[in-house]
Amino acid sequence: MARKIIKSKYFVEEDFVEVLAEVPAGGSSPLPTNQEMKVIGRPVTRLDGYDKVSGTARYTFDINLPHLAHARTLRSPYAHARITAIDAREAAKMPGVLGIIHYQNVDQIPWYGSSFLFDPHLRYVGDEVACVAAETEAAASAALKRIKVEYEELPFVVDAAAAMKQNAPAIHEGGNIQGGKPAVYARGDFDAGLAEADVVVEETFTTQVEVHNPTEVHCSVVNWEGDRLTVWDSTQAIFSVRDTVAQSLGLPASQVRVIKRYMGGGFGSKLTTGKYTVMAALLAQRIGRPVRITLDREEMNLAVGNRPDSVQKLTVAAKKDGTLSAMSHWSYGAVGAYPSGAACSWPLRTIYQCPNVKTEEYSVFINAGPGRPFRAPGHVQGTFALESILDDVAEKLAMDPLEFRRKNHATIDQVMNLPYTSKKLLEAYDAGAKAIGWDRRRKVPGADKGRYQRGLGFASQIWWGAGTPPAGCILKLNRDGSVRLIAGTQDIGTGTYTVMAQVAAEILEIPIERIQVNLGDTAVGPYCPLSGGSLTTPSVTPAVADAALQMKEKLLSAAAAILEVPQGELVYQRGEVRHTGDTSKKKTIVEILREMREQTLLTYGARNANPEGYAINSFGAQFAEVEVDTLTGHVKVIKVVAAHDIGRAVNRLTLENQFHGGILQGIGFALMEERVIDPQTGKVLTVNLHDYKMPTIMDMPEIEVIIVSEADTKISNVGAKGVGEPAMIPTPGAIANAIYNAIGVRLHSLPMTPDKILMALAQKG
Amino acid sequence: MEGTFRINGRHELLEFSERATLLQVLRDNGHQEVKEGCAEGQCGSCLVLLDGRLVNSCQVFAAAAVNREITTVQGLGTIHAPHAIQEALVEVGAVQCGFCTPGMVMAAYYLLRHHPDPSEKEIRRALDGNLCRCTGYTKIIEGIRLAARRMRQA
Incomplete structure (x- = not known):
């Protein structure tokens, strides 16, 4: 061929x-x-x-090899510190201890751009200090406590707003704004668009840090045969793990083999090669035995990624007939101590027709665990803010929210100025509205009188996934x-x-x-x-x-x-x-x-090349029905209808798994999940699955998944678009709008926990 | 320490340290069908039956389980001879990454043994201690209902 x-x-x-x-x-x-x-x-x-x-x-996690040693990691107890001395002699003498590595006995291996595998400058609670291999995990853990480290504590900052200020503690040379400046985008003339508007709404939204917490913890098992290395890794990217490990160890990539059979979830946290994999390989080399390294649940909540938080100030301007005339998005978010991305304006730039748009976004370093991609990075938090404010604009225009979106339907990708291979968002509106019973929606928000108040809301979604x-x-x-x-x-x-x-x-x-x-x-x-x-x-x-x-x-x-x-x-x-x-x-x-x-x-x-001259995106709309208990502030999601354009559905069962799981994660982000850091100490307070609240089986609503698309024949022979991320993007926005419809007061901050609901109800009076 | 455990009907003489949990001893001795999600009793991945009672095996000292009857997911059914609950979960598509699934199967088994015809609410209550991060639970409820129906008819 x-x-x-x-x-x-x-x-x-x-x-x-x-x-x-x-x-x-x-x-x-x-x-x-x-x-x-x-x-x-x-x-x-x-x-x-x-x-x-x-x-x-x-x-x-289950890989076992003869003569396997077990590794555990010593992590920084301080949010910001410098190691002034390290003494592992006593630890090395502990029973069962085979090897210990730290910054003084390992070559400087570059990591995170300007840092190292072991960097004496520690930038968050959880930053790697040393790694011990021992006969058992218990012996390795015991040895960690005997490593004597002297730290010089440094001033720290764990809040993005504070980190952006002039005199904030510097986490890296060059300041706390990643890249030294914001990411900006503009088209048209924002001010002209604002001038011709009949309605202008300006609101600020905030979203929290969310942690992936896959069920299988991050782990690797490594085995040397001569100068060839085999790595079993719980990873979403075998080839990039191979390349990073090879580069870190100075090996040709062909001498590193990465294997992953089954994996217990990743959601983006396992896209990045872990320091732990390289540490295990170094230890295995020194002790001449295969090494297994696993993170515990606390480390999972400190050191292997999260969805950066956001503060988003949006301005939306529209004419009387409902057409959008201008939109702006100004935001910042905390990426943690090392480079990641907190941008979240993509949905605003592309999903609706609007000639005049400007965005300005800051990714900010703080003394906390670094961010990593998390199921639709930026899009989940960006869509929550955009869809919330659009509902408020629609109300000011006395338009049905769905009608308002239809009115501003975009037929081309306005950033790249390209047509879409396919876009069935209007079909998704129709199918979703019918399935949820959109005409049941309370015309007056907060119309219910009793303790339990119900509402309907929806949000749209755009994603790549070509x-x-x-x-x-x-x-x-x-x-x-x-x-x-x-x-x-x-x-x-x-x-x-x-x-x-x-x-x-x-x-x-x-x-x-x-x-x-x-x-x-x-x-x-x-x-x-x-x-x-x-x-x-x-x-x-x-x-x-x-x-x-x-x-x-x-x-x-x-x-x-x-x-x-x-x-x-x-x-x-x-x-x-x-x-x-x-x-x-x-x-x-x-x-x-x-x-x-x-x-x-x-x-x-x-795989064929993608077609020239087209944008390829997935689209969808989710409709949520919620019930708010106005006495306790508890929100119960009753039903979610997910109507999506994802090209060809290859397998209805695995597709529904992705939608159900994505929507549940969306519910978690909307209502309960939040990493909390104590501002006094810089320590993460939510380091286990009790304190970090994830949805359980009690929280799962009825879900209806509707696929409005057939194969997108312009993309490939199969014509499928991806579904993993689209499934989660619109859920928090749909829930936020449904809560507004139920109680008649807008929440601007995720997660929408009972305390925030009660506070909002109290302010409403 | 040394002790005999009756695991899935077989006597096994195992060595273990006095502070080892039942989960560690099971996994160290080839019972890797018992999964570890948190080792803190918060996720339900490591559920086993101990003398017929459902326990998080990470929360039980191995020493306390000596001479007792332990049932893991493989004691209920194997890949060649699956239990009705396992069959139903596969059929309805209740498994995604599968890491929490052995624990889910154990919780479902315990429920159905005591409540052969549970309501949806009862299923939810019984599985509230089992965290799943990727499947979204709906199909798990559906699978347990299907299994219950089949087990009542059998």
Whole structure:
């Protein structure tokens, strides 16, 4: 099959990325619609379901090797300090201790740009001080307490507003504003737009720091064989872990192999290579034994990422007829002690039609754990603020909120000035409004009189999730006629094993049980993108389709040789090649393979390039119904309807998992989750799953998921857009608007906890 | 220390330190089907039955479990012979990353043994100690209802 190398651009998490990729030269032809499919689009149960319910599934956390040593990390007890002396001699003599590393006995390995793996300048409670390997975890933990460290405490700041002030303690040279200046964007003439408006609303919103807290903690197991290193890691990005580990240790990347089989969630926190992985590799090298390193739940809440908080000042101006004439967004957020991103204005810039827009955003260093991408970075907090203020503008215009959004529907991407490959947001409005019963919405907010007051609200969503090349997939036919599918992507729990197998099963017309999928191994699979940014399904499934279509061709060619007939007279159907005229002439896959050598039929499929001249985005609208207990301030989410345009739905069951989970995380962000830091000491107060409030089964509302889209044939043969992040983006905004509709008073601060609800009700009088 | 535990019907003579939790001893001896999410009794991933009672195995000293009957998720059903609860959870799509699932299965089993026909509210109450960060619980409730129906008919 003809190929070419191209430059391709895609958006992942917070930035545009340009990559070179080999892609099919002829582009891609769309597969048939889901109605014509037997496996794609069907609610196929997970291939790994029984592995998981039976406890057979082995996660990185479960990897065990002979002679395995266990590592634990000593972390800074201070928000800001400098190590003046460190003495590990006594700790080293403790029973079972095998090795200790810290800044004095390890080369300076660059980390976070301007810092190091072990940096004597400590910038948050939880920053790495030393790492101990021992016979057991308990022995390693005991040794940590005997490492004598002298700290010089430094002034600290744990609040972004304070950190931006002139005389604030400097966390890095060059000040506390990341990059030294804000990120700005402008189009049109904001002031002119403001001047022609009939209604102008200005409001400030705040959102909290949210912590990922996946169920499986971050962990690695490392093993040296000579100068080659194998790393089992709980990661969303095997290739970037390989590259970072190799670079940190001064090894060629080919000498590092990263493996990830099953993983207990990531949500963005496992996109970044952990210091712990490199520390384990260094210890393993020194002690000559494999090392397992795990974080405990407290470390999970300190050191492996979070969603930065935000203070967002929005101005929205509209004309009497409901058209938006100007919008501005000014915001800052705390990225923690090391570089990350707190920007959150993307939704405001793109989702609604508005000619005059300006944004200015500051990412601010504070003495706290660094941020990392968290399920739709920026978009969740940005959408909450935007959709809240838009409801307030609609009320001033005496317009229905949904009508107001319809009026300002954007048909092109206004930042890049490009048409969308597809945009079915209006269809999502219609389907969602019907399902929730939008006409039941109280016309007057806070109309209910009793203790329990109900309301309806909604919010829209935009996200990237187009997928990207390079993404490769190898198919091999086994002698028994089964298929082995190999790719360098990773299933982070979402169902990638299953959706990839579905595509191969559909095209080769064989039962899905006969497809074995091997993912998550840098030594084996062709490169695929990291699993974040809702990239995975749209990137990797087209490569599977490409490989499977080529395999069909090879089977036809093989059968022609065996049957001694021209290939043109043969057709492929249900795992069998048949002659169109002579029905006695046929060969099944198994028969063809029996006459050929083992695994000689092999194809490589590649993801096509994204189309030139288009923006590719997913869209959706979520509608929430809530009930507010005005006596206790408790908010109960009754129902959420999620109506989305995500291109082709490949598997209804795994898709619903993503929506249910995303909406629940949205509920957590809207109503309860919050990392709390004591401003007096700089210590995080919410370091366990009791104090850090995550939604439980008691909080789950009724959910209805409606997919309004078919395959987006402009993107790829499969035509899927990602769903992981879209599922969460609009939920907090929809809940906030529903709460306003219920009680008639606007909350500007997440999470909308009972105390804030009661305070708001009291102010309303 | 040394002691005999009856794990999923088999006697196992195991060595352990006096401060080891039941969770650590199980996992150190090949029972990695018992998951560890927090080791603080707050997530429910490590649930097992101890003499028929549902416990977070991270909150029990191994020494206190000597000579007692321990049932892990593999004692209920295996990949080859799954329990009705395990089957139902797979069928309805109640499993995503799967890390919390063994604990969920144990909590569901304990519930259905005492309440063969639970209401949705009773299911929610029974699983309130099991945290799931990715599936969103809805399908888990659906799976437990399906399993309950099948177990009553069996």
